[in-house]
Amino acid sequence: MSEATEGIQPISFDADDISRIERVLGLRHLHTLKDYVIFEHVDAGGIRKLRPAIPLDSTYEILQAIARGAEKMEEYEGWIDPGKGFAEFEIGQGASSPFTSRNADRFNFENRPCSHTHKGEPPFVHDKDRNFMHPLIRVTSGDSSTCIEISPNSALCTPLLPWDSDSRQVRSQTTLKIFLDGETEKSELLRRSRELANSFIFELNARHGVLYSLRPKWERPSYRRRTTAVSNAVRFPKTPVPDNVATLFSIPNDFAMRGNHTLSYLSYYQILEHYLPIAHRREAVKKVRRLLRSLDFDEEKDSSILQILSSVERSHGASESDQLRTLIEECVPEIRLQEFFSFDYGGHFGKQGPISGVPVIHSKSGESLASQVAKRVYALRNRIVHAKDDVRYAESKVLLPVSYEALRLYPDIELLRVLAIEVIVSNR
Structure with missing residues (x-):
């Protein structure tokens, strides 16, 4: 006890x-x-x-x-206790740790006397119930006011496991703890603890090859995952698919099973990218043909020729977002988008949705769904691939692979999947 x-x-x-x-x-x-x-x-x-x-x-x-006044964190699995100036993060470990009993004598921990209450001393803490030695990593700041510790969980982070009648089930996990200098205001505790946790995890990785990571908050979605209608008639294939597109379409589920939802999103996006030049050229040719068929077109007039040149130049100067809109408008039927957004995604695509920094979708606005979808898809793609440290991008910070938002990407991934299918079929 x-x-x-x-x-x-x-x-x-x-x-x-x-x-x-x-x-x-x-x-x-x-x-x-x-x-x-x-x-x-x-x-x-x-x-x-x-x-x-x-x-x-x-x-x-x-x-x-x-x-x-302790409470659970909003973005990570863990707790903050402002009354004690204490924070505890659940962490994952990606590889075996060098901090083992065999290597214990190799490490010197920057540990000093402090005012905090700890339940053991580095490098190990003994689990008497299971006769097991848990690694204990602790370092202390130069003024002894702050400690960072990786050790078995406190009561706050007790694993929520089923009851086991013979009590042999392991009911502990490794957590990262931040001990500040007494009572700390909530926002400051969150800011400082995340800052210290990120710095410590980085140095453990870079200096010692120890792969720890903070666990993002996971919640069950408030909506039911949409089940795509399937056909019961299995036919001989009629849809030719390029090798790279076939590969990109098949791997997102593997990424999702491994917890990498951002790569799932980017795989489907790369399919759209593959077809951007094709759709764009097709649109450019269509515009030129329209000019050539115009009743007032006269190949002997410079003004008519200049109209064609101007159309071609505008085509070459089109941005990726414009090309994406053209692709969706050309290849994805409006009724297919209406069908997709008729489903209740728990407000995911609205103003209160979990993904920030991307346009919302208003099915009844004056703007076409294709245009709205293109803007959202491109903005979300940018949040995943861009990590610019620039004030111009402060409102749309990078969407990290392991984060609160990444775990809620499913509806956007499903949207990309629908777009990819329609684009592939349209271009066969």
Whole structure:
């Protein structure tokens, strides 16, 4: 049992306690079983419902923290506790760590006496329940006011795992903790803790080859994923597809399964890019032919010839966004776009949608859907591929591969998939 609950027997919770923890964790309380409080997810999003179990003493510590004003982070999996100047991030690890018992003597940690309460000293902390040694990395600032630590989770970041009757299930995870110099205002705590976490993770990677990353906040979408209509008639193929386009169309699902939604988006976008010059040339030829067929066209007049030259020059000067609009207008039927946006995506494409810095889609505005879609698709593409450190791009910061927004890209990816299919079919 943790220090916070020593001498407190038995632990019990009233209705207000249960209501507070349900609200903060987004869970529904079911009952207490042995030394665990059993919950269920409020909305399992159509998947099998798991019933997370939190140890009683951890539940008590979480309630104490909530009473102090602790709350979950909005963009990352983790907590901030302004009353203590404490932040804790859940982290992922991409490779084995060099900080093992075999290599323990090789490392010197910049660790100094401090005023914080820690549960162990580097390089390891012993898990008595499972007789296991967890790596413990801690460094302290020169003035001893701030500590950064990577170690097993506190009660706040207790993994939400199902109850296990034989209690053998591992109920710990590695987290990154920031200890500041006492009570800290919320926004400053968030800013400073993210700054320190990013800096520490970078140096662990660059200097020691240790691959840690902060886990972005994950939430089940408020809408049901659209299921594309499928045909039951399997036919001999009639749609010729270039090799590179076929490859680009087949791999987005693999990227999504690995959690890289931005690459899924870019794969579909590259299909559209492949066809941009084709559609653009076709549009340019169409305009020239229209001029040639005009009743007042006279090949003997300079003014008529200059009209053709002007049309060709404008064609060569068209931006990628203009070419994209032309491609969508030419290849994607308006009714197909109307059908797509008739589905409820939980406000994803509206003003309150989760993706910032991109145009919204108004199906009833005066602008065509093709034009609106082209603007959004191109703006989102720019947010993914551009990382300019320039005030001109401050309002549209880069969309990181592992981020709150990246985890919510599905409707935009589905839109790109629909566009890619229509463009491929149109150009066969």
